[in-house]
Amino acid sequence: MTHVSRRKFVALTVGSAVASPFALNSTLALAHPGAHREGGNAGVTAQEIVDRIRKNVGVEWKGDTVDAFKAGDPSTVVTGVVTTSMATLDVLQKAVQAGANLVITAAPTFYSRADLSTPQAAGGAGRGQAAGRGAGPATAGPPPAAASGPGTGASSPMPPAPAMPQSVVPPPQPAAGPSPAPPDPVYAGKNDFIARHRLVVFRLTHHWNQRKPDPRAQGLADVMGWTKYQAGDDGLRYDVPAITLEALASQLKKTLATRGGIRAIGDRTMAVRRIGLLPGYTMIQASIAMLPNVDVILAGEVQEWESATYAQDVAFAGISKGFISIGRVVNEAPGMRVCADWLKTIVPEVPIHFVSAGDPYWRPL
16 A cells, blocks of 8 residues: 655745745645656546547537646646546645546636636736736826926926936936745645646536536535426426425535535525525526526525625515525535546546535634
8 A cells, every 4th residue: 555644835935035934734645656657658648538528528619718727737647537626735635645636626726717826916007907018107297397386386387407417316227127026835835736746637617517407506406315306407496395494504504514605595484395506606697587486596606795685685575585605616516526427437547536625614603
């Protein structure tokens, strides 16, 4: 059996050997033979697996989406695949422990839609103007000849400033560019972990979520035991035996193993029979269209001041409707479990399994 050793990431150095207080725990990779083979030895590569996904996903593949490689070398020979709702350090570590080196994630790896492996440069550009794009030379105000106001002779222009004696004019200095921003230790630590263990990360969300029925709804219904109650072909509505809104929220919390992400709106005692699912991130228009036809909406992620407040006002008006927010990461997890099962049918060469990213939140008792 391969030995697994533990160590802490060394606090990253910023600038002149200033140690960062942010240290990350990690588990070293299993010594899995063939994790990265050279010389064209037999084996399926990450790129070949993605090519199979594109061919078999069942929807037209478009190149202008977020679905792309986010880290690692696509030519890496794959020893195992992990699917997950979010490629957190914990998930990456578990992938390494399992001998897998390709991680397929629904959510970004690097904390934003852009999924850049380093933080965006901050400062230097005003609102609505990107740094380095269309920005003219900085100006500190009007030239002296145009200055006016108290002490300048009312509104009369200032006279030109006399030339300074050459003896007091400092020699020209080379223009100093902006100092490079110190590396962010979280980004750096995650990049280092991926690089050291030769992991490859691919994001699959846009095309996967376009499948019919919606795999996120399909996965959630399966986990909750609602498949036999499906109403309609889209997999977004389920007519279940009567249950109170509070009991339903509690059932979701227990079954999905959430620590703090479940939030409910509506009368706790109201009877629920018709459940509508809005997986992933949805706008208020989806809630407005669905709520009249169901007793409760189970949403992944919404703008709190849109769908949640709309549902709150509906409940305040005395209409027996409910709304439950599950959270984006927890909501997409069952769909990525479905993804793992589907991948097994098109990539039989390597082990494939789902790893939960868990609920990022916890709730005080």
